[in-house]
Amino acid sequence: MHKHRIPPKDLSHLVKRIYEVNIPGPSTFEENRIIPMGTGTISISLKGDSRVKSIDGIHHAPNYTLSGQYFPTFSFASDGPLLFYGIALKPTASYKLFDIYLADIQNDFIKLDEVIGEEADQLRNQLLQVDETEKRFDLLEDFLIQKLPVSPKYTHLDVIVDLIYQKQGILKVKDLCEHEDISRRYLEKKFSNHLGFTPGQFIRQVRFNFTCAQIAEGTESVKDILMKFGYYDRSHFMKQFKKYYGSNLSVLTGDKNNLFKLIFSRIMRTDSENSFHP
Known part of the structure; x- marks a missing residue:
């Protein structure tokens, strides 16, 4: 069973979604493949011992991490049940909450106790002391609210990132520059320093x-969805899809459930429900 919560208004400018992943038995790397989401993630494990497979090889996952954007696909597996909670952060949130640029943890993670000290153990213990998912979501929200900056500042980058989400990536870099009346060079420098990728890369991601999220939703034909998002034909989209997930689109369209379809593609859908910066 997998559950999620859309963040409250106080957190919606920093958090995309809070979610639970509950896998009742052994699972494989193939079942648990995750594509890049353009965001950082806080992950806290409450049950099981998962192995993470990434460009650095296979290693055991710590109890809690703050991870950056993974450009290649990564996956995880376990010999037994797994239960963990995740917080999908918006791209500038790791800096505002923890003074850590997303670019500095690209394709990598930091153990959460290296970021917030003993609070990491305290938070995990609080989560273990309650059984209900909703109460655990409450604890995670409270933790994040306590980390909110006293006087949050919204910069050109914040406005532009939210605009990209609001438009679902259907725009061009020049549109961003015109929207904020800034140069392309300035924009590219901000993206590189803060997020670790170019504005064009982020738009495409x-x-x-x-696109994947709407295909997984299954309410429109794949052809219509691809046209809406500017893919001139199926092969245009599949070229990028194969890079992350192989050649079979049934991972999104088929009846068999998987984490990508149930959880991670839905993280993107949340943005249309979140509020955006003015």
Whole structure:
């Protein structure tokens, strides 16, 4: 069973979704493949011992992490049940909450206790002391609210990132520059320093992820969805899809459930429900 919560208004400018992943038995790397989401993630494990497979090889996952954007696909597996909670952060949130640029943890993670000290153990213990998912979501929200900056500042980058989400990646870099009346060079420098990728890369990633999310939703034909998002034909989209997930689109369209379809593609859908910066 997998559950999620859309963040409250106080957190919606920093958090995309809070979610639970509950896998009742052994699972494989193939079942638990995750594509890049353009975001950082806080993950706290409450049950099981998962192995993570990434560009650095296979290693055991710590009890809690703050991870950056993974450009290649990564996956995890376990010989037994797994239960963990995740917080999908918006791209500038790791800096505002923890003074850590997403670019500095690209394709990597930091153990959460290296970021917030003994609070990491305290938070995990609080989660273990309650059984209900909703109460655990409450604890995670409270933790994040306590980390909110006293006087949050919204910069050109915040406005532009939210605009990209709002438009679901259906726009061009020049549209961003015109919207904020800034130069392309300035924008590219901000993206590189803060997020670790270019504005064009981020636009393409967001567009791709929203496309996958709508395909997984299954309310429109794949052809219509691809046209809406500017893919001129199926092969245009599949070229990018194969890079992350192989050649079979049934991972999104088929009856068999998987984490990508149930959880991670839905993280993108949340943005249309979140509020955006003015």
